[in-house]
Amino acid sequence: MSRALKKGAGDTQDQEKPRRGKAPGLKKSPKISSHENSAPAPKNKVPGSIGRSREGITVGSFMLFDPGTSLPDAAPGVAAPSPRPSLRDAIIARKRVAQISRLLRHRHQGQCRTDDAEHWFETVLPHLLLIAATRPIWCMNPFRWAQRFTPELHPSRVAVVIAEARRFPSSYTSEEIGRRLMLKDAEREALKLTHLWPVDLEREEHAGRQKAKDAIRKKRARAAAGATPRERSLAALKPWEAEQVSRRTWYRRQAHVHPD
Numbered sequence: 001m002s003r004a005l006k007k008g009a010g011d012t013q014d015q016e017k018p019r020r021g022k023a024p025g026l027k028k029s030p031k032i033s034s035h036e037n038s039a040p041a042p043k044n045k046v047p048g049s050i051g052r053s054r055e056g057i058t059v060g061s062f063m064l065f066d067p068g069t070s071l072p073d074a075a076p077g078v079a080a081p082s083p084r085p086s087l088r089d090a091i092i093a094r095k096r097v098a099q100i101s102r103l104l105r106h107r108h109q110g111q112c113r114t115d116d117a118e119h120w121f122e123t124v125l126p127h128l129l130l131i132a133a134t135r136p137i138w139c140m141n142p143f144r145w146a147q148r149f150t151p152e153l154h155p156s157r158v159a160v161v162i163a164e165a166r167r168f169p170s171s172y173t174s175e176e177i178g179r180r181l182m183l184k185d186a187e188r189e190a191l192k193l194t195h196l197w198p199v200d201l202e203r204e205e206h207a208g209r210q211k212a213k214d215a216i217r218k219k220r221a222r223a224a225a226g227a228t229p230r231e232r233s234l235a236a237l238k239p240w241e242a243e244q245v246s247r248r249t250w251y252r253r254q255a256h257v258h259p260d
Contacts, residue, residue: 090134092195093127096177097140099193100124103181104149106191117150121161123180126170129162173197 085093104112104120112120124145131139146158172180174197185198223229230236240250 085130085134087134090131090138093130094138095195097124097127099196100177101149102191103187103193112150113152117153118157118161121146121150121153121158123172123177125161125165126172129165130171
């Protein structure tokens with residue numbers, strides 16, 4: 001009898017104990033996916049990062065470089081790119097992209113918002129395409145470059161310029177880049193644009209300047225190693241002339257004075 005009473009009391013406690021969870025009568029709210037919660041994409045959205053597929057090098061859904069397509073010859077007056085760019089070509093192109101961007105920031109205080117925006121983009125684009133064809137991981141998205149340095153250039157116009165560059169591939173040399181951008185030697189020295197050639201500097205003058213810089217560098221290295229400067233050497237001072245003897249006699253006397 002006592003066991004039955006205890007069992008009945010336990011049942012009453014289980015019925016009175018509230019259940020964990022939400023109160024009865026409340027429905028579970030549906031989950032909202034991240035796509036539904038995200039803001040709508042803008043109409044003029046810049047394509048994403050560069051990717052590689054079987055078809056070629058792409059930027060989003062835009063084909064940037066198609067190695068299987070036979071392209072015509074380069075535009076008249078412009079050097080054609082090498083059929084198989086090497087790693088060295090990609091390194092040089094990468095440095096030229098960085099230096100063209102540096103020159104643009106210097107001249108336009110950050111961004112080009114003038115009518116020259118398309119001209120700047122046409123100058124840097126062949127090097128971006130060369131990097132994309134050789135080392136896509138190094139390449140900056142041309143749409144991103146235009147958005148960063150030439151924001152007034154519409155993405156649709158950027159796509160047209162890229163399509164024209166694919167039809168007529170080109171490879172600007174340092175001299176051609178200097179002529180297109182009217183680079184001066186003072187700008188080149190101030191901004192250290194070593195892979196762009198100014199229009200007011202001749203090769204012979206540049207060679208002489210580099211020779212003088214190399215001599216100064218070697219002189220500093222010799223002084224750091226403890227060597228006697230040439231202007232203070234015996235060959236430059238010529239002490240035998242002050243004693244009015246020959247060079248050979250002076251050295252023979254020095255050997256007797258300082259036998260060590």
